[in-house]
Amino acid sequence: MEIDLNSVRLASKSKVAALENYYPSVEPRPYRVSVFGAGYVGCVSSACLSKDGFAVVAVDPDRFKVEHLARGQAPIVEPGLDELLQSAHANDLLSATHSAVDAINDTEISFCCVGTPSLPDGTLNTNHVREVCEEIGKALRQKADFHIVVMRSTILPGTMEELVIPTLEKASGKIAGHDFGVAYYPEFLRESTAIADYYKPGAIVFGQYADDTRSIDALKDLVAHIGVTPHVIPMRSAEIVKYANNCWHAVKISFSNEIGNICKAKNIDSHVVMDVLCSDTRLNISRAYMKPGFAYGGSCLPKDLRALTALGRSMNVPTPVLDAARLANAVQIDHARSLIDAASHETIGFIGVTFKADTDDLRESPLLELVEGFLGKGKEVSIYDPHAARDASQGRNYLKHIAPLLHDSIKDVIARSEVIVVGNKYPGLKDAIETAGKLVTVIDLARIEIPENRNVIYHGLCW
Numbered sequence: 001m002e003i004d005l006n007s008v009r010l011a012s013k014s015k016v017a018a019l020e021n022y023y024p025s026v027e028p029r030p031y032r033v034s035v036f037g038a039g040y041v042g043c044v045s046s047a048c049l050s051k052d053g054f055a056v057v058a059v060d061p062d063r064f065k066v067e068h069l070a071r072g073q074a075p076i077v078e079p080g081l082d083e084l085l086q087s088a089h090a091n092d093l094l095s096a097t098h099s100a101v102d103a104i105n106d107t108e109i110s111f112c113c114v115g116t117p118s119l120p121d122g123t124l125n126t127n128h129v130r131e132v133c134e135e136i137g138k139a140l141r142q143k144a145d146f147h148i149v150v151m152r153s154t155i156l157p158g159t160m161e162e163l164v165i166p167t168l169e170k171a172s173g174k175i176a177g178h179d180f181g182v183a184y185y186p187e188f189l190r191e192s193t194a195i196a197d198y199y200k201p202g203a204i205v206f207g208q209y210a211d212d213t214r215s216i217d218a219l220k221d222l223v224a225h226i227g228v229t230p231h232v233i234p235m236r237s238a239e240i241v242k243y244a245n246n247c248w249h250a251v252k253i254s255f256s257n258e259i260g261n262i263c264k265a266k267n268i269d270s271h272v273v274m275d276v277l278c279s280d281t282r283l284n285i286s287r288a289y290m291k292p293g294f295a296y297g298g299s300c301l302p303k304d305l306r307a308l309t310a311l312g313r314s315m316n317v318p319t320p321v322l323d324a325a326r327l328a329n330a331v332q333i334d335h336a337r338s339l340i341d342a343a344s345h346e347t348i349g350f351i352g353v354t355f356k357a358d359t360d361d362l363r364e365s366p367l368l369e370l371v372e373g374f375l376g377k378g379k380e381v382s383i384y385d386p387h388a389a390r391d392a393s394q395g396r397n398y399l400k401h402i403a404p405l406l407h408d409s410i411k412d413v414i415a416r417s418e419v420i421v422v423g424n425k426y427p428g429l430k431d432a433i434e435t436a437g438k439l440v441t442v443i444d445l446a447r448i449e450i451p452e453n454r455n456v457i458y459h460g461l462c463w
Contacts, residue, residue, distance in 0.1 A: 031222065032057070034103035034110045036132050038065040038096075040076060040299070040361070041152055041187050042113035044194040047074075047081055050088035052225060057103045058096045069096040077360035077387045080195045100132075104139035109148045109218060111185075112136070115299075116153050122306035123314075124156055126163055133164055137171020140180055148181035148215045154246075154304060156311055157239040160184050160207065181215030183207060184235055186242040191298060192358035204230040207238025246304040247322055252289040253296045254328035260292025260462030261335065270463050271447070292462045294423065294445035295332040295366040297355035302329075302364045332461075333366050336445055337373060339459050340421060343441045347380045349417030351410060352424025352446070353388050353402065360387040360397045367423040367445075371402070381405050384413045386426065414440060422446050 031054055035046045038060035046056045046069070058069050068075040072089025074082045088094035097103055104110065114128040129151075140147055151164055165176045176182045184207030189197045204223055208216050216232055223230065233241075260270035270292040278287045296302070305326055312319040340348065355365035362368050375381055383405045389398035390406055407413050410432040414420055419441045420433070425448060433442060433451045441457040450458055 037113035047084035345418035
């Protein structure tokens with residue numbers, strides 16, 4: 001099918017009946033929203049806004065993403081996302097385009113969800129932010145109506161005032177807060193649970209610029225149905241809230257893993273200990289991230305921890321706890337590596353290579369780091385991961401050196417391997433291990449049920 005990538009209106013009335021059991025038809029809402037960047041945050045935001053009845057225009061330079069969205073298909077792996085995008089397709093509420101001008105002209109609000117990766121020294125790379133602001137600004141120059149620009153990308157405090165707003169004003173020739181609106185709306189979406197997080201957020205935060213209440217009122221309208229009262233706070237406060245959250249999550253994971261390692265050394269079940277600690281909801285608040293296990297990874301925690309510590313260094317503000325969290329995470333990877341090394345076998349099977357289950361994201365995956373390390377040592381590696389890309393047509397998560405190692409079943413990997421490293425849990429894993437017809441060593445990084453098969457030598461990471 002030939003697809004007009006400049007601006008594609010998604011419409012397929014034949015799918016409506018099939019999807020009515022998932023999501024009934026919705027009445028269109030007054031606002032139309034353009035979403036710049038079709039990665040995890042952009043795709044989920046587009047899908048959820050469409051589900052809520054808002055007409056959405058997704059904007060991305062990547063042909064793969066635009067083509068998939070044009071067909072109502074998810075370009076990433078995220079539970080429930082396919083159904084939402086199919087519903088948007090059926091209800092004619094989503095379009096996809098490469099053109100910033102078309103997107104700005106067709107909408108009243110723009111979400112910016114572009115990536116902010118790390119530079120080699122740990123500082124934040126804001127090139128994509130600058131580029132999207134220049135694109136939007138040029139489009140605003142041609143638009144007479146008031147338009148609201150909402151940044152959702154994770155950016156360090158001061159970036160809105162020092163980069164985003166000046167770039168928008170220079171490119172548009174207009175004044176922020178007067179000729180166009182601007183706000184910061186940090187996202188708190190966890191990969192693999194992003195849709196649930198969107199509709200049941202722990203908090204909603206809006207960063208307000210000067211006295212631009214018009215933009216804040218519009219954002220309140222977009223989330224009014226969610227039932228959580230937004231925190232409207234100064235712009236810089238909103239920018240650092242995301243870092244405070246993610247760095248705290250990173251600290252919690254590393255702290256929990258350290259307790260787990262100590263407990264194992266004293267023959268104590270660390271999960272019993274942490275269950276008691278987490279039962280104190282008055283002081284310890286939440287169970288999230290408080291289970292001893294493997295290292296953290298992905299697109300948020302490592303990058304945000306590096307960025308905030310780099311900011312501290314630039315201001316001569318020590319960050320020993322945050323530095324220690326990074327070190328502790330590296331130590332946890334080394335701990336897992338040492339357990340695998342101690343098994344002293346040449347064939348290693350990895351169950352999972354993405355940074356956690358139910359995602360296709362390989363960015364800064366500690367499991368991928370282990371795989372690459374043992375490949376470098378000349379070990380024979382096999383991998384089972386249902387979400388890892390097997391060929392280049394499956395998008396940005398394809399890695400040429402990993403694809404040949406992927407197998408279609410857990411049993412295939414076990415049959416080829418003397419050591420099984422469990423990084424993520426998948427259906428059928430327990431049965432495959434229990435029915436292994438040979439001696440196999442299991443290094444468990446994910447806390448599976450301890451196998452009863454006498455042919456299995458079991459080692460838990462920190463339990």
